[in-house]
Amino acid sequence: MTASSRPRDSADRIYFTLVALIGGALMIYFALVPVFGLNVAFHFYLMLWITMASAFNVSSGFSGYLPFGYVAFYGIGAFTTAILVKKVAFPVFLALPFSGAAGLVLALLFAPTLRLSGIYFGIVSLALAGICRLVITNMPEEITGGSFGLQLGSRAHPVQSFYVMMAVMVVALATILWLSRSRLGKALRATRDDADAAEMMGVNVPRVRLYGWMLAAFFPAVCGGVEAWYTNVVDTETAFNTLITAKTVIYAVAGGLGTVTGPIIGAVAMVWLDELIWRQFPLLNLLILGVATVALVLFLPRGIVGSILRRKPQWRRYVP
Amino acid sequence: MELLILNGIVNGLIVGSVYALVGVSLTLLYGVLRVVNFAHGEFVIAGSFFAYVLFTSLNVPPLLALPVATVAFFVAGWGLYYVLIPRLSRSDDPELMSFLMFYGVSITAAALMLLLFEADSRSIDYSFTPISVQVGPIYVSTARLVALAITAAISAALALFLFRTLPGKALRAAIMNPEAIQIVGVDIVRLSAFAFALATALAGVTGVLVALVFPAFNAFSGTEYTIIAFIVVVLGGLGNPVGALLAGVIFGLAEQMATVFLPQAMAQIVGFAILVGTIFLRPSGLLGTSTRK
Amino acid sequence: MSIAIETRDLTKRFGGLVALDSVNLQAAAGETLGIIGVNGAGKTTLMNCICGLYRPDGGDVFISGERVTGQPPHVVAHKGIGRTFQVPRVFRKMSLIDNLLVPVLDHHASDAELTERAEGMLARMQLINLRHNYAEELSGGQQKLLEMARMLMPDPPIVMLDEPFAGVHPVLCKFMIERIEEMSGAGKAVLLISHDLTSIYRLSTRVVALNQGKIIAEGGVGDIRDNPAVIEAYLGT
Numbered sequence: 001m002t003a004s005s006r007p008r009d010s011a012d013r014i015y016f017t018l019v020a021l022i023g024g025a026l027m028i029y030f031a032l033v034p035v036f037g038l039n040v041a042f043h044f045y046l047m048l049w050i051t052m053a054s055a056f057n058v059s060s061g062f063s064g065y066l067p068f069g070y071v072a073f074y075g076i077g078a079f080t081t082a083i084l085v086k087k088v089a090f091p092v093f094l095a096l097p098f099s100g101a102a103g104l105v106l107a108l109l110f111a112p113t114l115r116l117s118g119i120y121f122g123i124v125s126l127a128l129a130g131i132c133r134l135v136i137t138n139m140p141e142e143i144t145g146g147s148f149g150l151q152l153g154s155r156a157h158p159v160q161s162f163y164v165m166m167a168v169m170v171v172a173l174a175t176i177l178w179l180s181r182s183r184l185g186k187a188l189r190a191t192r193d194d195a196d197a198a199e200m201m202g203v204n205v206p207r208v209r210l211y212g213w214m215l216a217a218f219f220p221a222v223c224g225g226v227e228a229w230y231t232n233v234v235d236t237e238t239a240f241n242t243l244i245t246a247k248t249v250i251y252a253v254a255g256g257l258g259t260v261t262g263p264i265i266g267a268v269a270m271v272w273l274d275e276l277i278w279r280q281f282p283l284l285n286l287l288i289l290g291v292a293t294v295a296l297v298l299f300l301p302r303g304i305v306g307s308i309l310r311r312k313p314q315w316r317r318y319v320p
Numbered sequence: 321m322e323l324l325i326l327n328g329i330v331n332g333l334i335v336g337s338v339y340a341l342v343g344v345s346l347t348l349l350y351g352v353l354r355v356v357n358f359a360h361g362e363f364v365i366a367g368s369f370f371a372y373v374l375f376t377s378l379n380v381p382p383l384l385a386l387p388v389a390t391v392a393f394f395v396a397g398w399g400l401y402y403v404l405i406p407r408l409s410r411s412d413d414p415e416l417m418s419f420l421m422f423y424g425v426s427i428t429a430a431a432l433m434l435l436l437f438e439a440d441s442r443s444i445d446y447s448f449t450p451i452s453v454q455v456g457p458i459y460v461s462t463a464r465l466v467a468l469a470i471t472a473a474i475s476a477a478l479a480l481f482l483f484r485t486l487p488g489k490a491l492r493a494a495i496m497n498p499e500a501i502q503i504v505g506v507d508i509v510r511l512s513a514f515a516f517a518l519a520t521a522l523a524g525v526t527g528v529l530v531a532l533v534f535p536a537f538n539a540f541s542g543t544e545y546t547i548i549a550f551i552v553v554v555l556g557g558l559g560n561p562v563g564a565l566l567a568g569v570i571f572g573l574a575e576q577m578a579t580v581f582l583p584q585a586m587a588q589i590v591g592f593a594i595l596v597g598t599i600f601l602r603p604s605g606l607l608g609t610s611t612r613k
Numbered sequence: 614m615s616i617a618i619e620t621r622d623l624t625k626r627f628g629g630l631v632a633l634d635s636v637n638l639q640a641a642a643g644e645t646l647g648i649i650g651v652n653g654a655g656k657t658t659l660m661n662c663i664c665g666l667y668r669p670d671g672g673d674v675f676i677s678g679e680r681v682t683g684q685p686p687h688v689v690a691h692k693g694i695g696r697t698f699q700v701p702r703v704f705r706k707m708s709l710i711d712n713l714l715v716p717v718l719d720h721h722a723s724d725a726e727l728t729e730r731a732e733g734m735l736a737r738m739q740l741i742n743l744r745h746n747y748a749e750e751l752s753g754g755q756q757k758l759l760e761m762a763r764m765l766m767p768d769p770p771i772v773m774l775d776e777p778f779a780g781v782h783p784v785l786c787k788f789m790i791e792r793i794e795e796m797s798g799a800g801k802a803v804l805l806i807s808h809d810l811t812s813i814y815r816l817s818t819r820v821v822a823l824n825q826g827k828i829i830a831e832g833g834v835g836d837i838r839d840n841p842a843v844i845e846a847y848l849g850t
Contacts, residue, residue, distance in 0.1 A: 118419075124595070124596055126547070127550075186711055200664050200686045202716050203718065250424075293421070
């Protein structure tokens with residue numbers, strides 16, 4: 001029996017070497033961006049999208065849902081930080097965990113939707129995000145700033161918020177890496193593949209789904225808070241913009257759902273592409289995004305990493 | 321107050337009939353192809369822009385734009401089908417992949433319209449004579465009444481088509497049992513292409529009517545109509561055209577009555593609330609059969 | 614011999630259709646109860662009611678004397694019952710090892726121990742070389758073996774097999790029969806649904822015949838084989 005564990009150890013060794021390489025490269029690269037005077041804004045948003053796409057992957061790739069109202073978590077996080085900082089004079093570092101908590105609360109509120117199937121879930125998710133947006137827009141101006149939104153005051157600190165975003169990204173990626181190897185991760189994937197069969201095998205499907213959902217809701221909420229700090233302004237139009245869900249979904253799909261590296265690579269590729277397009281043809285941004293999505297679904301439905309792994313299934317054990 | 325309510329009812333019927341058409345086309349598409357067209361709203365708004373362009377550059381009145389739009393959108397739909405759908409049906413998870421793909425199509429369509437027409441609201445300055453007609457104690461714009469008549473006519477024609485003609489019955493059969501219909505020799509691909517083209521044509525025509533009924537539209541109005549389409553389709557039962565017709569009118573009435581009694585902001589939430597409520601309480605819709613284990 | 618599993622007056626309706634009509638059966642540890650009947654007789658519905666996938670409309674299910682009627686499937690599973698499916702329901706996009714780990718995720722053993730046990734199980738099923746492949750890459754027969762291994766991982770005292778031989782070629786059938794004999798030999802109560810009457814008669818200690826939701830005959834293999842009601846149900850009038 002131990003003979004079979006030796007190949008397993010070597011597979012694990014390759015796996016963790018890759019993790020260390022990719023993780024290390026990411027961390028060192030991003031840490032040095034402000035130091036070497038590279039475009040801080042570009043890299044801030046790159047980290048944001050890496051985090052968003054990765055967290056979304058927990059809900060879609062690992063759990064099998066397509067929450068088309070994903071932006072709701074982001075928006076609630078943005079507003080929580082903004083309100084706490086502006087109205088209650090919280091320091092930002094204290095407000096951010098509350099943003100995360102707000103995401104968790106919203107996830108709990110939306111938990112009954114988890115028993116819905118694919119399309120119904122997607123549509124309800126969209127509708128619930130719409131309700132969130134309308135509710136916040138119609139809250140009294142003293143709290144949420146009405147149609148003008150809130151400004152956080154002069155607490156914007158590009159470099160500080162940059163490094164906080166990096167910390168959030170690292171924590172998110174580490175958590176998702178842990179999830180993919182953990183028993184909860186296996187339970188989630190079994191539920192994704194066949195929920196009834198999983199339940200008959202002893203998996204507490206509703207509970208497992210809830211845990212996955214809450215994990216997927218926490219990080220976009222914190223992202224919303226950090227971005228609010230970074231840009232210094234929050235309003236319902238930008239915080240609940242459906243384009244945020246669109247980009248998250250597309251970047252995650254582009255890389256490949258179901259692996260940890262997929263969304264990272266997808267986000268890097270697409271954000272880089274987006275920047276390139278924006279520089280050359282600023283008006284075509286949206287169009288390229290749409291066409292890219294259609295092309296992705298038609299020609300690369302499993303994403304970059306997913307398609308590679310399809311060709312070389314024996315590499316699956318080595319790739320995080 | 322009674323006048324407001326009466327107004328609400330009449331407008332509810334008018335708006336509801338447009339919503340009904342929006343829903344019928346989407347439900348046909350889902351019923352036959354099991355495809356969730358996220359871009360449906362954009363197809364409708366494309367119809368509105370189509371009528372707008374015809375009117376502003378060629379002086380074509382909206383009524384004439386209707387048949388032109390029907391043909392144009394039918395052809396476009398036919399082509400679009402063969403570009404988009406065949407690969408989809410070979411994928412692992414066609415329903416979810418179609419969801420994603422049409423998401424992309426909706427973004428593309430909105431982007432195209434944005435490029436062509438910019439973000440400004442457009443409207444068609446077409447007025448019938450007389451501008452409004454007296455219905456009992458209230459006045460209704462003629463354009464809206466005409467639109468109501470047209471939607472009634474289209475719905476009747478559609479019902480006739482679905483229930484009396486052979487291709488229509490084939491469509492209904494395909495909705496009920498896509499496997500069986502292939503066994504009896506129907507070319508499911510051509511039928512699906514036809515269904516897609518028909519749904520697109522209906523969407524385009526609805527768009528022309530939207531331009532008549534509603535004050536203005538812009539490149540981003542599509543999302544609104546997609547959501548409306550979903551609400552109507554879910555309320556009426558996925559794949560049920562008669563259900564969609566009924567649900568559209570009911571939803572239109574509900575929406576307009578809500579604006580009478582509730583503040584504007586709350587009224588918008590009504591639509592979302594109906595959608596969420598239906599999915600949880602009666603997921604098979606008003607006319608569907610419930611299946612519970 | 615204690616009664617491991619028992620149903621009393623188990624009834625299940627789908628709309629106007631009565632799928633199970635007051636079904637009473639029992640199986641003890643070490644027994645193999647064969648369940649036969651034509652398509653639509655209610656055999657799979659019976660298993661689905663026992664494991665909690667369906668909620669019965671009447672009657673009760675008892676596992677080791679404990680009433681489990683209406684409990685959710687994961688609770689019932691933990692009472693010590695495993696099953697396979699007529700059409701394999703493996704976790705398609707998970708490796709064979711991961712498939713086997715799913716039923717024991719909440720066991721207190723370490724990951725290494727559980728993995729070793731899974732590998733042992735796969736070796737017994739002659740699937741060890743494919744252990745890192747995704748389950749969807751297996752043939753139909755291999756998937757049935759995988760299901761069997763997955764079912765046995767938590768070592769449940771009661772196992773239910775739904776048409777294990779359906780669509781499986783004879784050599785594999787023989788292999789499966791040996792594995793099933795091992796199960797009852799190990800003291801498990803085995804419920805076995807099959808159309809393959811030869812295998813049923815060979816493996817079962819007792820047989821129960823279902824028709825239109827009712828038990829029309831039960832007894833030893835010999836009794837059932839010659840039972841006129843059973844013959845009529847299978848061949849019609």
